[in-house]
Amino acid sequence: MDDSNPSPVRRLHLYETILLFAVPVLFVVYPFAVNDYYIDIGFYFGIYALLGLSLNIVLGEVGLFDLGHAGFYAIGAYTTAILNTKLGVPVIILIPVSALAAALFAYIVCSPIIHLRGDYLCVVTIGMGEIVRLALINNFLGLTGGPNGVYNIDFPSFGGSFVIDSSIEYYFLIWIIVGVSIVGLIRLQHSRIGRAWNCIREDEVAAGTTGIDVRYYKLLAFVLGAALAGVAGNIYASKLMAVSPESFTFWESCMMFCIILIGGMGSIPGVLIGAAFISLFPEIFRPFAMYRMLVFGVVMILMMMFRPGGAWPRRRGGADLPSLFSRMRKSHDG
């Protein structure tokens, strides 16, 4: 992290430094050590990580309750599916196009509702997500194919020479995108925008009085979050080669919500942990067969009981050990 940054940057703990190097190495080595089935699980982990990162902007950074995020994901996936199958646009070009489509949709839909507070905003996003899903089921404009969806989507290819079509290539595609997003989002967290977002989350009125354009920054969060979800939709659509409305239900939105809260609001390592929990847990507990979702629910309750702040909560700058002690002393004195 650069020294020119005015916000105090926390020193990394030893275990954090080790994790910072060990985790990427693990991600690179993993697909060479296991078979395709486990590589695919790793791929879906990546999709959920990207979705988690995208919702984290809205929910984690700005604290806006968004329970309709699957709607943006769907817009991305269907943009890819329709433009690819009807017009033959290459999937790789559709990555930015899907992001733009989802972002534009978010801008148009969220502009009139962005002033709503807390749970009223929450229910409007639920409604938005459901409207998108129902429009897809009802074969909107004759393009979305109804309940069956759209199929025969191409593989992404670079100039026709290098085609991404195997599990391992998809695994690297999604994780490279996740990696790039993480770097970008960490930069964003430490920028003016990130501080404005966090300020709005902590106290919206105070943020407004200090001259932060609350409406602008909230919309920006929705637009950026939707764009990332659109990218996730693109990759998901080309991996499955088909999209259908049942992948974009209210349930998906709830799972994304859980990723953030299980990991820790606004914490990027937290998002990865949350995404791992949501995507890997049902696989690990497959032997429990029909009881596995029961176990899943119980574990969700237990996690909130024992770590209500999430598995890896975001620590603010300056929260290293010495400053923590000084803060404790202050609170004792006061």
Next chain:
Amino acid sequence: MRVAVEQIINGLTIGSFYALIALGYSMVYGILKLINFVHGDFFTLGSYLGYTILIFAAAFITAHFGLWGGIVCAMLVAALCLALTGLVVERIAYRPIYPAGRLPAVVSALGASIVLQNAIMVIWGPRYQAYPAPMIPNLHLLFFGINITLLQVVILVFSFVLMGILYYIIQKTLFGASVRAMALDRDTASLMGIDFNRVILFIFTLGPALGAVTGVMVGMYYRQISFTMGWNYGLKAFTATILGGIGNIPGAMFGGLLLGVLEMLGAAYISAAWKDVFVFIILILVLIFRPTGIFGETTAEKV
């Protein structure tokens, strides 16, 4: 005109389901500021319990108490069981998490919902279950050419009586005043000597019990129940709660009825496939122009 009146009556029937479920959401939301995702599954569980009672005790109960005796018995047992379940869920999934704030409680609520839903699936199986037809009155009535069923009339009357009783308790009795005070400001209400635990006991027994009764009525009305139906009804009922103004009891009742009527009119005059879209668009429009719901107070949120 005849179609319109029939659709409004159908809408009121469905709306009364939404309203009764919405009451449970609204009470919990008012006190704990928590979206109680489990509530939809309380409703499903009630519906399945009612189904089991009607299936297994049908002959016995009907022989002794008649057709309506069987139905009332199913509703009572389901309501009692759900009141207990509500308390247990509150104790296990919510109480340890209150101090951590409201967001962790949302995840915990989702977790509890998953547990309950899958427990229902494990116990009763993943397939649709059908309410026993001979146990359900099947009589069509004609009023001035308008065709309604006896069951609809009974459901409407019964729902309105239940809503009336709850309205009376919340708005007119001293205990209701304490519930409202707790919803307004928990700390101050506690300082005035209102027992938080008693209010919690009240909302987590009455809410699920109402949900269970609604579940049995939905089972009789549609004849078919599935273990995932709680999500759909829960979503609609929660929407109704917001439409009326969160935490506002009369608002939740009105919101539910309005939602049902809009849905049926949308289905009749616009398109059956797009009726839910129509409902959600109305919801969004209402919230754009009245950001705190139809009956919500217009004061700014606390700073």
